[in-house]
Amino acid sequence: MSRSARRRLFIATILLGSFLLFLVQPMVARMALPRLGGAPNVWNSAMLVYQALLLGGYAYAHLLGRLALKKQAIVHIVVLGLAALTLPIALAELPPAAPGAEVLWVPLLFLATIGPLFFAVSAQAPLMQRWYAADPQADDPYPLYAASNLGSFAGLIAYPLVAEPLLPIARQSGVWTVGYVALLVLVIFTARALPKAEPSTSETTSASPEQSSEEIGWRRIALWVCLAAVPSGLMLSTTTYLTTDIVAMPLLWVIPLGLYLLSFSIAFAENRGLANGFARHAAALTMVLGSITILLSAQGSVPAALVSVALLFVVAVALHGRLYETRPSPAKLTLFYLVMSAGGVLGGAITALFAPVVFDWTWEHPLLIVAASLLVPLPAYARWSERLGWSASRTRVAMAASFALALLAIAALSRAMVASPQSPLVVQGLLALVVILALLVVRWRPAFAAILALAMLALGGMQSLRTSLAGERTRSYFGVYTVRDIDDAARTLAHGTTLHGVQLRKPGLELQPTTYYGRSSGIGLALGAGDALLGKGANIGIVGLGVGTLACYRKPGQDWTFYEIDPAVLAYSQGGQFTFVEKCTPDARMVIGDARLELEKAPAGTYDLLAIDAFSSDAVPLHLLTDEAFKVYLRSLAPDGLLLVHISNRYIDLVPALDAAARANGLTAIRRHDRGAKPPRTSSMWIAMARDPARLTALQDSNPATWDELERTDHPLWTDDYASILPVLKWEKFL
CATH class of the missing domain: 3.40.50.150 (Vaccinia Virus protein VP39)
Structure with missing residues (x-):
């Protein structure tokens, strides 16, 4: 098989696997609606299960890499065959959840319904990349992950636009079964395309000995976890907003997740032009969009939703781009994806499990935005003082002065929000000044994040904080409730x-x-x-x-x-x-x-x-x-x-x-x-x-x-x- 034909085969296998993986997510959630209702946390619970299964699939792919290539192929084909015994997909029969137990019962339902199939297919992307890299003539396998996420994005979009309007659930399940059989056939063909001779390294990749022995310290692993966790958590918190104030339906479920997946396609692409463009402007956009999101969030408007979605996309592309830039050699490919998946599960758990119990409001959303400001790539102008030829001491004084001026501008912004909320030009002017001052200290990450956090408080976060401190809110699995007294009238x-x-x-x-x-x-x-x-x-x-x-x-x-x-x-x-x-x-x-x-x-x-x-x-x-x-x-x-x-x-x-x-x-x-x-x-x-x-x-x-x-x-x-x-x-x- 020629090199180009082999690459096309692996891309097709990865694309189909990812397409099926993310087509099934909204399909199973739609199946569950009659039993679960339309609470936003239903989708977040489903996503947490999917992320956990994805982590399991990536761990399986990583451990499978210790075997010889042919044994890997045999084991994986058997796993796919065993998972096929649960077809066609149908909602598991579980007794109804007791009131208050939904947070545990909902994940259990999804796990019982789709667990084996999702686990088997989720291993496709890293495993196929590993098999592809096993050929000494293969090029960099990481861009194939962009193809994987493009397939995932296509699967998500296909559900609300094609599958749901045209096909009943039973027919959707039947079509998915046909796709799964086609995937199994493609995996068999990719197994036949594996190198006849085993590579000499235990990693079974084309990596050099230097690459195979590459040291990956805990700091690098911690960075990967954080870069994966923040976009994952932000994706779910954005989903909560959209499905709470519009409608719990796949069309809206898939928008944040679809953009999240599309961000990988940009961040892991061979052509770095678009990814680098996001990296250059990520800090400024995070500051602007993060502030505006809090300003508009109380309105429950479509512009507020659009700003939240735009912020998610910017953050996801920027942080996933940093993931790509810090990737290891192909010899450590499955470890990289395993750690990245663990970060995704961590972000999902924070949003879907931890936050609803600890917070009385969706505080996880602004906190994740602040966390993103600590992680976004530094723009080229972050070193503006060096370009001016300033000394280190002079730079520190200038940055301290900029930070102090930013605090004064935020104080003025807070007063303007209280005294003249109907004066948008004043608010906009002060916000523009805050953004400029923040970008002057962007390389001093704690100061940059502090300015963003204080700006969000000034633009509406303080009112939410007062409401929380006054005990006027309650948060449950089904949403956030706020009780307010309007003077003595109501x-x-x-x-x-x-x-x-x-x-x-x-x-x-x-x-x-x-x-x-x-x-x-x-x-x-x-x-x-x-x-x-x-x-x-x-x-x-x-x-x-x-x-x-x-x-x-x-x-x-x-x-x-x-x-x-x-x-x-x-x-x-x-x-x-x-x-x-x-x-x-x-x-x-x-x-x-x-x-x-x-x-x-x-x-x-x-x-x-x-x-x-x-x-x-x-x-x-x-x-x-x-x-x-x-x-x-x-x-x-x-x-x-x-x-x-x-x-x-x-x-x-x-x-x-x-x-x-x-x-x-x-x-x-x-x-x-x-x-x-x-x-x-x-x-x-x-x-x-x-x-x-x-x-x-x-x-x-x-x-x-x-x-x-x-x-x-x-x-x-x-x-x-x-x-x-x-x-x-x-x-x-x-x-």
Whole structure:
């Protein structure tokens, strides 16, 4: 086989393996949605499992290198064959997680579902590079890692854009199985392309004796770990932000991970032009984007998301570029990838396991940004004083003066944020001055990082710090909750950046319904009609507790049940921060757990009215809107019962999906869009559904408010096996 043909074979094998590896990640997470819901930490937990399996695969590749080449090939082909026995991919059957145990149960589910296959395929990239380098005529194998990550990026992008919209889950699994068989065939061909004669070194590479005996000290290994850990952790913390405030769906899961993988393709490319460009500007961009990220983070806006994603990409390319520049000889290739993978697992563990337990807010995100500022490559202008011919002592004085001036500028910036937040030019001017002064001391890394940290505090971090110190936040597996008092007028609960509920504090107004649940909202109209609409002694089910606002619609004789997935939310009502439940439904039944699973346990025909209001920040738990979910609701609903679904959302138009669900289940549906709501009420959209159209007629006749017929669409029915959110995105909101 010619040298070029051999290289193409190895590249094809690496590309296909990486493509399959990262196509399966969102696919399995999508499979798990009906059982796990849409919490952002579900994806972070999945990523942690994938990183751990990747580490295991890299360790396996490293240990396998101690064998002769032919034995390596035989063992790896056998491992791939044994893993194939778990095909086709299907979600493992595990008993449901106990409330509060999700942080351990979710990784266990992913491990049981995809563990053997992911482990076997994850070894492909380093192992194929090692086999490639075994030929004495082979060139540098490290650029093949760029091809590996290009395949990974393609797999991630292919899922939301091609696989999810076009194929049901079962078909996706079938296609992946075909790809796996093709990979096994390619591995057999690469094994046949191995050198006939064993290399003389124990490393089985083309490395010289000097390279094989290369000493790699602990400092170098520690640097590799840090350079890998920071982008990995930052990728997951960025994912948390995106999936909390938009929607938990593969399209958004894959953006941070896709850019993270693409950064390797740039950083490890043979052509160093683009990687060097990132390295030159990484320090300045980290300072600017890091500061702006904190400034915009409280807004939950698309610009904030774009800045966060841009920062992740810059940091990832810059730090992975440093990894490439400090790489060892090919003789130590698998050790290098093993250490790099360990760093990735460390960064993932910090974000997915450590941070949610220790921090009450996503403090890991700014801390990782500061850590990145300590690691980014130094730009050429870092030695500006030498170019000016200054002495060392004069340089130290100049840098100390620049640092002091930066502190004064940050103090002025902090005052400007408090005194004149509506003066963007002042803030922008002071921030530009801080950036310039920071770049003057960039080679004094602790000072550079300190300036960035203080700038982030001045631009909004201090408010978050005060909130944390005041004990106003709670962080759970399902998100970050913040309780704030607006003088003596009201108390609010926010999930991420989305308002979850308001209770007025003025005497006589404490039990007034607010936000999305005002008397003119769809749910307010239905519950407010009371016995006239629902009959005496009605049984009411509410999915999603929030601050418990709906409790005060209770009428005498009614039985109420609340379903809430997060014990932290229930604690707000039980601990006295919000008193709707305590004052209005003290005897209501509280069911902790995923509502869809818990409703399956309820007796058939239980509820006269069932309200679905289970938003996670501004995200939508997709598993609560599939056909299977609606069948669960209808089973628990009385024959003449009412089903109400809250679909207010900034980024997604859920009307077509609800229309498809109604048509599929023989339901009549109407919509109440409460546009004219004024504080403390907010605009909302509720869909009311019933088997009997007369029930909706009675709802409309019970109040003068306007209900609209749900417009008919040809939107496909969402099921657990097939659902794509791309067609219902409000694309104009992203512009």
